[in-house]
Amino acid sequence: MAAELKPLRSDAARNRDKLVVAATQVLAERGLDAPLEHIARRAGVSIGTLYNHFPTREALLGAVLPQRLAALDEITMAALADPDPWAGFVGFLEGLFALHAEDHSLNDALAESFSPTTDVSQVCHRGFHDAQRIIGRAKASGRLRADFESQDLVTLVWAMSQVIRKSMKTDPGAWRRHLSFYLDGLRAEAARPVPDEQAV
Amino acid sequence: MAAELKPLRSDAARNRDKLVVAATQVLAERGLDAPLEHIARRAGVSIGTLYNHFPTREALLGAVLPQRLAALDEITMAALADPDPWAGFVGFLEGLFALHAEDHSLNDALAESFSPTTDVSQVCHRGFHDAQRIIGRAKASGRLRADFESQDLVTLVWAMSQVIRKSMKTDPGAWRRHLSFYLDGLRAEAARPVPDEQAV
């Protein structure tokens, strides 16, 4: 995001690019905590070079994730543009989790409390704000139960990210089915008051 | 479960007991993959002694988990004994996840595909069989949606175990709220057909 203060030497720029590409792939396959050595190897570069360009894992994530989050932005915009607020809400969730399903790094990033890097968390915060609008619209339309809060979306992201992680290999359709059951509970007409929680 | 073939020497029996107690505590706190060194240290015993009694991590789990799963059995029985099949079903889920919430090792054990050890998996299989009866009863009563299958329970366990892991420290009531939304989608009158999944 910030302008490059020092123009990189040509080989350095090339290596940086190779690292970002490799990191994007490896992180998508193996999650946010993939070994940095793997990324360096896939980029055809030594581990020292990786650390030269990205002193911390977070710096590397900051170069990879915002790009990946752009897709989420499109989904959000499409949801807000949908004339049917409920359909927009459902489409948002389905799009969000489809992204989770195809990119392990996004899954981790969104599930891991929304804040790996400053860059990423900024993107996330904006996304979260838009998500609140999607929720608000759906509630106002009377289709989404009135007691659904944005924190419930966070909880749902936790739940779904695990469902996706566990089931993708054996049953790629499982998460849609699970979401579908959950959505049936989110419709206003299905809602029952959440029981008081007192004792544990 | 199997009778002790060789009576242990008194010090060995004492150490074994200390190890099981320590393992129960540490695993509950830190999950199934807690370092074995921690368990040995908490038992006041060397790592070598731990390996002497339990040659593999699974052997240790086999000594700890079945005991912990007994509580689940009670919950299952109570659910089957409930005159209201739906209430039994709901009570089963709430009891199951309350156990998850208070014991990290049970959470992992049940979420990690139900099969760490032979002993454990046997207990789990029996439990799973009973769970199917609970589901069947609830469906037969017409309260639980007819398309809910036992695999959906597995998926729910995955989802809830993650919700519990993520939220227990900051909001111990979050999982009940999430479950309550989900249950609202499981009532027969809330059910909508699950959309066909074809393309991904």
Next chain:
DNA sequence: CATGAACTTGAGGGGTCCCTCAATTTCGTA
């Protein structure tokens, strides 16, 4: 109590991953 079997100990070798830095290579320019 003495003796051998049972048991315990903990250093240490193996593995993975983290990150650093002195030596080396490559680039851009004069």
Next chain:
DNA sequence: TACGAAATTGAGGGACCCCTCAAGTTCATG
């Protein structure tokens, strides 16, 4: 082309965790 700055390399030290085994200790029995 030759030189200094920029960039790269990869061995290596640290942190964890796994598991083993030779040496030492404790128990139970005659």
